[in-house]
Amino acid sequence: MFKLEKKDKSTKARAGVIKTAHGLIETPVFMPVGTQGTVKAMSPDELKKIKVQIILGNTYHLYLRPGMEVIKEAGGLHKFANWNGPILTDSGGYQVFSMSALRDISEEGVYFRSHLDGSEHFIGPRESIEIQEVLGSDIAMVFDECTPFPTTHDYACNSVTLSVKWAGFCKEVHRLKNQALFGIVQGSIYSDLRRKCADQLVDIGFDGYAIGGLSVGEPDSVMYEVIDITEPCLPEDKPRYLMGCGTPLNLLEVIAKGMDMFDCVMPTRNARNGSAFTSHGKINIRNEKFKKDFSSVEKNCKCYVCSHYSRAYLRHLIVAGEILGARLLTYHNLYFYTKLMRDARKAILKGKFEKFKDNFIKEYSN
Amino acid sequence: MFKLEKKDKSTKARAGVIKTAHGLIETPVFMPVGTQGTVKAMSPDELKKIKVQIILGNTYHLYLRPGMEVIKEAGGLHKFANWNGPILTDSGGYQVFSMSALRDISEEGVYFRSHLDGSEHFIGPRESIEIQEVLGSDIAMVFDECTPFPTTHDYACNSVTLSVKWAGFCKEVHRLKNQALFGIVQGSIYSDLRRKCADQLVDIGFDGYAIGGLSVGEPDSVMYEVIDITEPCLPEDKPRYLMGCGTPLNLLEVIAKGMDMFDCVMPTRNARNGSAFTSHGKINIRNEKFKKDFSSVEKNCKCYVCSHYSRAYLRHLIVAGEILGARLLTYHNLYFYTKLMRDARKAILKGKFEKFKDNFIKEYSN
Numbered sequence: 001m002f003k004l005e006k007k008d009k010s011t012k013a014r015a016g017v018i019k020t021a022h023g024l025i026e027t028p029v030f031m032p033v034g035t036q037g038t039v040k041a042m043s044p045d046e047l048k049k050i051k052v053q054i055i056l057g058n059t060y061h062l063y064l065r066p067g068m069e070v071i072k073e074a075g076g077l078h079k080f081a082n083w084n085g086p087i088l089t090d091s092g093g094y095q096v097f098s099m100s101a102l103r104d105i106s107e108e109g110v111y112f113r114s115h116l117d118g119s120e121h122f123i124g125p126r127e128s129i130e131i132q133e134v135l136g137s138d139i140a141m142v143f144d145e146c147t148p149f150p151t152t153h154d155y156a157c158n159s160v161t162l163s164v165k166w167a168g169f170c171k172e173v174h175r176l177k178n179q180a181l182f183g184i185v186q187g188s189i190y191s192d193l194r195r196k197c198a199d200q201l202v203d204i205g206f207d208g209y210a211i212g213g214l215s216v217g218e219p220d221s222v223m224y225e226v227i228d229i230t231e232p233c234l235p236e237d238k239p240r241y242l243m244g245c246g247t248p249l250n251l252l253e254v255i256a257k258g259m260d261m262f263d264c265v266m267p268t269r270n271a272r273n274g275s276a277f278t279s280h281g282k283i284n285i286r287n288e289k290f291k292k293d294f295s296s297v298e299k300n301c302k303c304y305v306c307s308h309y310s311r312a313y314l315r316h317l318i319v320a321g322e323i324l325g326a327r328l329l330t331y332h333n334l335y336f337y338t339k340l341m342r343d344a345r346k347a348i349l350k351g352k353f354e355k356f357k358d359n360f361i362k363e364y365s366n
Numbered sequence: 367m368f369k370l371e372k373k374d375k376s377t378k379a380r381a382g383v384i385k386t387a388h389g390l391i392e393t394p395v396f397m398p399v400g401t402q403g404t405v406k407a408m409s410p411d412e413l414k415k416i417k418v419q420i421i422l423g424n425t426y427h428l429y430l431r432p433g434m435e436v437i438k439e440a441g442g443l444h445k446f447a448n449w450n451g452p453i454l455t456d457s458g459g460y461q462v463f464s465m466s467a468l469r470d471i472s473e474e475g476v477y478f479r480s481h482l483d484g485s486e487h488f489i490g491p492r493e494s495i496e497i498q499e500v501l502g503s504d505i506a507m508v509f510d511e512c513t514p515f516p517t518t519h520d521y522a523c524n525s526v527t528l529s530v531k532w533a534g535f536c537k538e539v540h541r542l543k544n545q546a547l548f549g550i551v552q553g554s555i556y557s558d559l560r561r562k563c564a565d566q567l568v569d570i571g572f573d574g575y576a577i578g579g580l581s582v583g584e585p586d587s588v589m590y591e592v593i594d595i596t597e598p599c600l601p602e603d604k605p606r607y608l609m610g611c612g613t614p615l616n617l618l619e620v621i622a623k624g625m626d627m628f629d630c631v632m633p634t635r636n637a638r639n640g641s642a643f644t645s646h647g648k649i650n651i652r653n654e655k656f657k658k659d660f661s662s663v664e665k666n667c668k669c670y671v672c673s674h675y676s677r678a679y680l681r682h683l684i685v686a687g688e689i690l691g692a693r694l695l696t697y698h699n700l701y702f703y704t705k706l707m708r709d710a711r712k713a714i715l716k717g718k719f720e721k722f723k724d725n726f727i728k729e730y731s732n
Contacts, residue, residue: 037682041689066657066682073658074678082674291432292439308448312440316403316432323407323689 001180001207002239008353012231012258015348018208018239020086020138021178022078025053027239027260028344030251030337031088032268036061037081040268041323041330044083049304050335051342054086054138056263059131060095063123064114068134076136088263089137090243091128091170091184094146094212107165109143125169132179139180141210142170147188149218156188160197168204180207182241188213189222191229198233208239208261215244215264224253231258248277248340248364252357255344262341267333272326274318277336279363285329290315303335367546367573368605374719378597378624381714384574384605386452386504387544388444391419393605393626394710396617396703397454398634402427403447406634407689407696410449415670416701417708420452420504422629425497426461429489430480434500442502454629455503456609457494457536457550460512460578473531475509491535498545505546507576508536513554515584522554526563534570546573548607554579555588557595564599574605574627581610581630590619597624614643614706614730618723621710628707633699638692640684643702645729651695656681669701 006015018025032039032047034055039047047055057077062068066080074080077087096102100112100121109124123131128143144163147156163186174181183201187193201209211230214223227242234240241261242254251262267277274286278298283290285297296306297314305314305328317325340360347356372381384391398405398413400421405413413421423443428434432446440446443453462468466478466487475490489497494509510529513522529552540547549567553559567575577596580589593608600606607627608620617628633643640652644664649656651663662672663680671680671694683691706726713722 036686036688037679038688038690041693043690043693065686066678070658070678070682074660074676080676080679080682082679292436294440310440310446312432312436313403313446313448316436316446320402320431322402322404323692324404324409326689327407327409327693 002237004237006349006351008256008348009351010354011256011357013255013344013348013353014258014260015345016239016260020054020180022084022086022138023053025086026345028251028255028341028348029053029261030341031056031261031263032334032337033058033263033265034081034083036065037077039330039334041272041326042268042334044081046331047083047334048085050331050338052085052334052338054088055083057087057089057135057137058095059089059092059128059135060099060123062135063092063131064116064121068131072134076134078136086138087135088139089132089135089141091141091143092123092131093128093144096123097145098148107162125166126173129170129173133176136176137179139182139208140174140176141182142167142184142206144184144186144212146213146216147186149188149213149216151188153188153190153193156186156190156193160187160193164197164200164204167201167206171204171206182206182208182210184210184212184243185230185233186213189218189226194226194230195233198230202233202235206238208241209234210241210243211259212243214242215246220250220253223250224257227254227257227259234258248337249361251337251340252344252360256353256357267337268330271329271333274315274325274329275333276314276329277333279360280366281364285311285315285318287315297329297332298336301332301335303332305329305332305335368603370603372715372717374622374714375717376720377622377723379621379710379714379719380624380626381711382605382626386420386546388450388452388504389419391452392711394617394621394707394714395419395627396707397422397627397629398700398703399424399629399631400447400449400453402431403443405696405700407638407692408634408700410447412697413449413700414451416697416704418451418700418704420454421449423453423455423501423503424461425455425458425494425501426465426489428501429458429497430482430487434497438500442500444502452504453501454505455498455501455507457507457509458489458497459494459510462489463511464514473528491532492539495536495539499542502542503545505548505574506540506542507548508533508550508572510550510552510578512579512582513552515554515582517554519554519556519559522552522556522559526553526559530563530566530570533567533572537570537572548572548574548576550576550578550609551596551600552579555584555592560592560596561599564596568599568601572604574607575600576607576609577625578609580608581612586616586619589616590623593620593623593625600624614703615727617703617706618710618726622719622723633703634696637695637699640681640691640695641699642680642695643699645726646732647730651677651681651684653681663695663698664702667698667701669698671695671698671701
């Protein structure tokens with residue numbers, strides 16, 4: 001399923017290809033978040049134009065709305081959402097623990113109340129896998145508990161034990177051909193727990209491994225340390241997915257630490273708030289100084305938005321609350337993120353990743 | 367500027383072509399409303415795909431935000447908004463009277479407070495024409511007072527006197543080459559005032575004539591009567607624009623009464639609320655019955671949305687508050703409106719308008 005094409009010599013950066021039922025994914029790869037069956041403000045056609053290779057769907061949200069009966073009758077999430085590229089679905093665990101009102105947690109799973117209408121539901125490893133089977137994603141994730149930051153060692157230790165048990169159960173009940181199943185390493189900031197969790201998951205054996213429980217409010221330095229500790233425990237011949245990360249600088253740092261796949265709401269959510277990513281850092285288009293700035297968001301950007309629209313117009317749209325403003329900034333930001341990944345990959349393949357990374361960081365931070 | 371191509375024999379329907387600085391417009395034509403420099407939820411590219419021929423911009427809104435300095439430096443509204451097709455701008459009168467806090471009305475114009483921030487402004491016929499000159503629209507409208515419904519004969523009479531005076535002054539100060547200037551017939555529901563206003567405007571002489579003060583809450587029958595009274599006063603060789611109208615059935619009725627141009631927020635605003643137009647009438651996509659309806663919004667519709675998305679998915683998007691839902695329904699509704707106008711035009715050119723209209727109404731009302 002995963003072919004490692006090139007390993008960087010001066011960092012741990014890797015270039016690879018993941019084979020899925022809906023096409024190949026070249027790594028490193030950024031996966032836009034499509035929580036409710038759509039990447040917010042974007043059409044599938046636009047995602048293709050930006051060369052988005054894979055999108056993420058959220059099991060918890062889709063399970064609650066429109067519900068599994070609808071998706072089942074639609075023939076899966078691809079058909080429902082008119083997206084024929086690869087899809088990764090999370091397990092629902094993160095949202096069950098962070099968004100819903102919990103009623104009861106047991107080894108079988110979690111009773112919770114919907115954040116939408118208070119209705120009661122149960123999701124455990126079996127249910128999560130069944131839901132992801134209906135969604136028909138190309139990559140499914142095991143059901144786990146994502147511990148918040150900070151968490152005590154005791155809590156994290158018990159949580160890892162439960163998450164590993166759930167991971168094993170997920171693998172047992174997983175049966176969909178053409179759907180990969182990834183394990184998720186938890187363990188908060190604790191080296192012993194991270195190593196233990198990773199080792200046990202690798203023993204069970206998955207198609208890929210995610211590092212979860214990061215990008216939850218901890219300092220970047222802590223995130224990087226956890227990755228440094230965990231990465232050596234992961235097999236080289238499987239893709240590694242760092243969940244929920246991050247800024248453009250974060251992404252380059254963690255690529256250098258051997259991570260392959262990423263997802264984050266930052267480019268899409270920030271766009272709707274008026275933030276645009278450029279090679280010289282993030283700008284807030286609402287700023288008064290852009291009122292009569294008729295240059296493009298980014299000088300040499302080749303995206304549709306930068307070829308056709310000015311900062312002044314985008315500022316106007318965002319300030320006026322126009323949907324087109326959210327659309328255009330989302331488009332640009334996703335283009336920026338996907339291009340960053342393509343450029344990083346090219347640099348890795350050419351053996352010039354470290355230089356590329358240093359140059360990008362220098363320009364971005366100035 | 368206007369070429370009358372064909373007159374229907376059994377109705378007053380007309381097919382024509384309006385020549386503007388940014389291209390030809392085939393009539394009858396529906397003009398999507400682009401209040402703040404964007405047709406809500408749509409990109410200019412999408413408007414072109416739907417074969418939208420001309421969009422409307424609102425002088426009042428654009429004057430307040432982003433303001434004339436910005437549009438001037440951008441080189442006009444076309445460049446600012448990346449729309450190279452024809453634009454019609456209203457005069458600002460309607461919004462000054464309906465949206466802002468009025469301070470003082472005189473023969474020179476209106477002092478008012480912005481609905482956005484309470485700031486004080488003055489717009490009269492001179493200012494309106496100057497603003498529309500900066501906007502650089504292809505068709506400008508005279509500054510007028512749009513009386514509400516109902517209005518007394520006394521009020522309407524004085525208002526017509528003022529509006530005609532303003533219309534004359536607008537023509538005097540209008541100087542932009544390549545920008546047409548349309549007069550607006552007011553007079554509420556009063557035949558004598560409508561006739562007087564139309565006659566006086568025709569005496570002044572404009573490139574086209576609008577009927578204003580309708581679609582403001584009066585019954586359809588009253589609107590139709592006013593058009594029947596006014597239309598014979600308008601010269602045949604100029605385009606007639608019925609402002610703010612209407613439903614698909616309204617449009618066919620008023621085309622039959624000799625109207626050529628139309629604008630309405632209905633297809634766009636309704637879309638954002640989940641209403642979709644079909645040849646069998648309007649449907650509310652939020653309805654529970656569409657939850658597992660995997661057919662397209664309209665069976666034989668050739669639009670992008672109907673070719674790619676199901677009612678069930680659109681329902682999900684709208685219920686979940688996703689921007690893509692507003693986008694896709696807006697797209698379909700504008701396609702529906704523009705196609706209705708194209709079909710009406712074809713029928714007129716073939717001498718079969720009445721039959722087309724009867725068939726459409728029959729199907730739509732069933």
